[in-house]
Amino acid sequence: MTQTPERAATSTSGGARIVDFLDAVQRKVQERASTLPTVAALIIFVAMIVYGEIAYGRIVQFSTLSNLLINNAHLVILAVGLTFVILTGGIDLSVGAIIAFSSVAGVMLSNAGWNPYVVILLMILIGSAMGLASGILIQYFNVQPFIATLAMMFLARGLASMLSTVPERLGDDSAIRAFATQWKIIDGPKVNDLVVTPGVLIAAIVVAIGFFVLHRTRTGRTVYAIGGSEQSAELMGLPVHVTKLWIYVISGTLAGIASVVYTSRLGIAQNITGIGWELDAIAAVVIGGTLLTGGAGYVLGSVVGALVLGLMNVLITRDGGIRPEMTTIITGSILFIFVMLQRGVIGRGR
């Protein structure tokens, strides 16, 4: 990967440098075929931005990109959680319903006059508790992850509906809304400002921690090992059981955090919030290059995947000619292409 000194010295011209760079990328990709889908996701993301800018304009500007991040912060957080789960070869279908339950419970408690910080903590802990329940079902009762989290999904959705079936509005003065405060980083002309909310910041921190845990801790390495071969991981003496439990707690907790971020932005909670979001998050993870069978993938890829989905919605809105109903078809097509791409990569790896 590192250039030899002579080569670096001779390649001073821009063209040669680009060739060198492409060479290095190619070598890197060959060395790790598993990075290919993630690289492809990045390329598609960039291509979508370029296409959007040329076709509709006003894409590469602060306000659009800021909104993209702000509106998808919760999806990014969910995608990080699902990356952990999917890396082990599991699945978590409960995250969307957890958001509904946590969000409705949070808003109602807040409106009932509870301390907002206690409420926020509780909203997150609701997620952790549901994740823990899934994890226990999977690890100690030997329930398939699909079934266990499906059960938790129904449970959480049902609990949310029991609390309320109408939109619950968060009080305008609630401290929870602070997570949606818009901080102007760069004050551009007209409304073209670079804006960041605490929600976006939280998403960034979650991504950073997720990256650290997966790549720089033994727990993270165990996650990859389980995805590679659970039996081998166990025979290598790795703490497979505890780790698998943790995975679902992490996913649930992040769903709780996503709920806080989303609720603060919208200010409304409803029992039907978040239907299908677990599938959006899974789509983001897969588009980002994580293998659905586990063992290969990157948190940063999932972030790109979430942003690809978000950007797609922006482009469809801008186009105006595409009916919004088409969105899911396009999402499905992108997903299909990525899964095919992954198959190709696996096929070549063997």
Place this chain on the structure above:
Amino acid sequence: MSEPLPIVEMESISISFPGVKALDKVDFRLFPGEVHTLMGENGAGKSTLIKALTGVYKIDSGDIVIAGQSRRLTGTADAQAAGIATVYQEVNLCANLSIGENVMLGHEVRGPLGINWSATHRAAQAALDGMGLGHLDPRQPLATLSLAVQQLVAISRAMVTKTKVLILDEPTSSLDAHEVAGLFTVIRRLRDQGVAILFVSHFLDQVYAISDRLTVLRNGQYVGEYSTRELDRSMLISKMIGKDVETLRGIGSERRANHRSPGDEPLLRAEKIGRKGSIEPTDVTLHRGEILGFAGLLGSGRTELARLLCGADRPDTGRVWMRGKRTEVSNPKAGLDNRIAFSSENRRDEGIIRDLTVRENLVLAVQAKRGWARPIPRREQDALVSKYITALNVRPADPERPIKNLSGGNQQKVLLGRWLATQPDLLILDEPTRGIDVGAKAEIQLTVAQLADDGVSVVFISSELEEVVRLSDRILVLKDHRRIAELENGPGVNADTIVDIIASEVQEEVGA
């Protein structure tokens, strides 16, 4: 040998599973700096003993003393902490990770910023150097390595944890001779460093090449501990199977003595049957009560020809006569209707159905022959199953046990029973003795010989030429997807004869 203190001492270990006594008061001891081989047939209790030592199975009674301390291990991690590491037959590494990551998994070097990857890779490199794998780059994906090298990587991994006892469970079963030599160099080096090595293998040559001491188990019982130098091979085999070796040696001569000249009407006559890309047009003739051996290297077309004969694949050329009548054997059902049974070489994928019981596996073919609309009454099933369990000496003799819990040799016996239950006139056995131990092998060979005496025609395929020569009346030699010779077995024909034919390939139709 001076007698230092043993690093592992297992005393009168017993383990029972529902219905079976897997280990019955077995003793085992292991000294630092020795290679100690655990010998026994399939199902003798070798794996169970290893799993007891590594804490995978709980022992019912007995004592495990490791380095002077009585221990009750609770799992792999616990065993590792006690200095015991195991490398299994199927290399248990993660193919999705790099070499270095695999070596260091769970033992990564950590700094203030989490795992320090460059230090971790340096440590991995050092561990690989110690195994003579210094040329490997720990950052390369593991999947690029051959199985043999992966095995050495697994041993490197074991040595990272300061292992004092290294268990190698059938490490050589998928390696070629050269790779085995490489593995043995490493084993000797570790032994000289004072590591105690527990070795399990079916290959007697390898056992004699590497081990200092042997412990023999039979049917879950302790037979004895011997110094390798003091116990010769035939003694060892008879201790393992509890029978005299002469019985084994007798099969071949017995067969030839009983050999009758074939009648006029062949059971099967195939003319120029072939299939594009798998086997060139070939003639095959088989008389009643005759054993026809297919000899040839792996991939020579042995299996392909067998599959054409039984209807598993459809021939595109040639004609077949069964009992003098023109017949089309175009699918396995047609094969069964013509009383042809085929036992595949791929026991795991094309033979047993892992989660079904011995009984269910055994009656499958008979049921298929009758058709699904007419289920076999339970009483009839039980009678059938107990007949074959007794006849073939399936152990444990429990028809309701899932077949996956049986050893390979016993699974093979059940499969043999499955096909015998259909009362075939022609039985095609593709590698029926692969990967099973001496005792079960002898039993299967005996059964085949008896079947032929009872008038069943057998096609016998095996990579072990000695076995083919011992059993067959005639031998068809294949090479590169075509028949290169056919010879009558008899005095003067031995494995070398066939090797010569395959190597030179000048003779056609060698008579004897």
